[in-house]
Amino acid sequence: xxxxxxxxxxxxxxxxxxxxxxxxxxxxxxxxxxxxxxxxxxxxxxxxxxxxxxxxxxxxxxxxxxxxxxxxxxxxxxxxxxxxxxxxxxxxxxxxxxxxxxxxxxxxxxxxxxxxxxxxxxxxxxxxxxxxxxxxxxxxxxxxxxxxxxxxxxxxxxxxxxxxxxxxxxxxxxxxxxxxxxxxxxxxxxxxxxxxxxxxxxxxxxxxxxxxxxxxxxxxxxxxxxxxxxxxxxxxxxxxxxxxxxxxxxxxxxxxxxxxxxxxxxxxxxx
Numbered sequence: 001x002x003x004x005x006x007x008x009x010x011x012x013x014x015x016x017x018x019x020x021x022x023x024x025x026x027x028x029x030x031x032x033x034x035x036x037x038x039x040x041x042x043x044x045x046x047x048x049x050x051x052x053x054x055x056x057x058x059x060x061x062x063x064x065x066x067x068x069x070x071x072x073x074x075x076x077x078x079x080x081x082x083x084x085x086x087x088x089x090x091x092x093x094x095x096x097x098x099x100x101x102x103x104x105x106x107x108x109x110x111x112x113x114x115x116x117x118x119x120x121x122x123x124x125x126x127x128x129x130x131x132x133x134x135x136x137x138x139x140x141x142x143x144x145x146x147x148x149x150x151x152x153x154x155x156x157x158x159x160x161x162x163x164x165x166x167x168x169x170x171x172x173x174x175x176x177x178x179x180x181x182x183x184x185x186x187x188x189x190x191x192x193x194x195x196x197x198x199x200x201x202x203x204x205x206x207x208x209x210x211x212x213x214x215x216x217x218x219x220x221x222x223x224x225x226x227x228x229x230x231x232x233x234x235x236x237x238x239x240x241x242x243x244x245x246x247x248x249x250x251x252x253x254x255x256x257x258x259x260x261x262x263x264x265x266x267x268x269x270x271x
Contacts, residue, residue: 001261001265001270002258002261002262002265004085006258007085007088007258007259007262008081008082008085010255010258011081011084011085011247012081014251014252014255015248015251016079016084016247016248016251016255016256016259017078017079017080017081017083017084017246017247017248018078018079018081019076019077019078020076020077020078020079020226020227020248021248021250021251022077022226022227022228022248022250023074023075023076023077024066024067024072024073024074024075024076024077025073025074026227026228027060027066027077027227027228028053028057028073029228030228030229030230031053031056031057031060031230032053034051034056034230034231034234035051035052035053035055035056040181041181041229041230041231042212042231043181043182043183043208043209043211043212043213043229043231043232044182044183044186044187044209044212044213044216044231045212045215045216045231045234045235045240046216047234047238048238049238051230051234054070056230056234057070059230059233059234059237060227060230060233063083063233063236063237063244063246064079064080064083064227064233064246065078065079065080065082065083065246066078066079066227077227079227079246079247079248080246083246084245084246084247087224087243087244087245087246087247088245088259088262088263088266089266090243090245091222091243091245091263092262092263092264092266092267093266093267094203094220094222094242094243095122095125095126095205095263095264095267095269096266096267096268096269098126098131098202098203099125099126099129099130099131099267099268099269101202102129102130102131102132103131103201103202103203104131104132104133104134104199104200104201104202105123105126105131105132105133105134105201105202105203105204105205106133106134106136106162106186106189106190106193106201106203106204106205106206106214107119107122107123107133107160107161107162107204107205107206108161108162108163108185108186108189108204108205108206108210109161109162109163109177109206109207109208109210110163110164110179110180110181110182110206110207110208110209110210111179111207111208111249111250112158112161112163112176112177112178112179113176113177113179113253114249114250114251114252114253114256115207115224115249115253115256116158116159116161116163116177116253117253117254117256117257117260118253118256118257118259118260119161119205119206120158120159120160120161121257121260121261121264122205122260122263122264123159123160123161124159124160124271125264125267125269125270125271126269127160128269128271129269132199133160134189134193134197134199134201135157135160135162136189136190136192136193136196136197137155137162137185137188137189137191137192137193138155138156138157139154139155139156140154140155140188140192141153141154141155142154142155142164142182142184142185142188143184144164144180144182144184144185145182151166151167152167153165153166153167153178153180153185155185155188155189156177158177162185162186162189162206162210163177163178164177164178164180164185165177165178166178180208180209181208181209182208182209183209183210183212183213183216184209184213185209185210185213186204186206186209186210186213186214187213187217190214190217190219200219201214201219202219202220203219203220203221203222203242204219204220204221204222205221205222205223206221206223207223207224207225207229207232207249208229210223211223211225211232211235211241211244212231212232212235212240212241215235215240215241215242216235216240218240220242221235221240221241221242222241222242222243222244222245223241223243223244223245224244224245224246224247224249225244225245225246225247225249226246226247226248226249226250227246227248229249232244233246247259
C-alpha cells in the first residue's frame with residue numbers, strides 16, 4: 001500500500017509534480033493556441049465559453065499550480081503535488097464507481113511509450129472486477145493530420161488499451177505506438193462500439209483526444225494531463241471531463257507504476 005505521503009514524495013522525486021520538465025514557453029504557447037481555438041490543442045473539445053489567454057492562465061494556476069504571473073514568460077514551471085494527489089483520489093473514486101456497477105469501460109492513450117503500463121494495470125483490475133473492457137475498431141484505419149501532412153494510422157490494442165500505430169508499424173500485439181493528440185481514434189472506437197457491439201462505455205480512461213473526444217460526445221471521461229494540455233482542464237471546468245489529473249505525462253514509464261498502485265488501492269481494486 002502506498003500512503004499519501006509516499007505518493008507525494010514519489011511525485012516530487014520523479015518530477016511528475018513539483019518543478020516539471022514542460023517549459024513555461026510551451027505552456028503559454030498552448031494557452032495562446034487554445035484561446036485562438038486551434039484544433040491541435042482543442043483535442044476534440046468545443047469550448048462552451050470564450051477562453052482568453054488570461055482566463056486560461058488563471059484556470060491552469062488553479063487546477064495545476066502553474067505560475068499565475070503573466071510576466072513569467074520563460075524558464076521552469078510547476079505542478080502542485082497536492083493538486084495531483086487530489087486528482088488521483090477523484091480518479092480512484094470514478095474507478096470504484098464503475099467497478100461497483102461492473103460497467104463497460106474503454107481505455108486509450110496518445111502516449112503509449114509513457115503511459116501504456118499505467119492504463120494496462122487499470123484495465124487488468126477493472127476486468128478482474130467484472131467490467132467489460134471494450135476493444136472496438138481494432139484494425140480500423142484513421143486519417144490523422146500531423147505536421148508531415150495527413151497520415152493513415154491503425155487502431156490497435158495492447159493489454160486492453162487502445163493506441164494507434166504509425167504506417168508500417170509493428171504487428172498487432174507489439175508495444176510500439178504513435179504519440180497523438182487527435183480525438184479521431186476515440187470517435188471511431190465509439191462509433192464501432194455502438195454500431196457493431198451495441199454497447200457504449202460508461203467510462204473512458206485516457207489522455208489527450210481520448211478524454212476530450214469522449215467527453216465532447218457525452219461519455220464520462222477521466223485522465224491525466226500536463227501543464228500544456230489546457231483542453232482537459234477546460235473540459236473539467238465546463239463539465240464534460242469528469243476528472244483531469246495534473247501531472248507530467250512525459251517521464252519514464254516505470255515512474256507511473258506507483259500511481260497505478262495508489263489509485264487501485266484507493267478504489268479497493270488492488271489484486
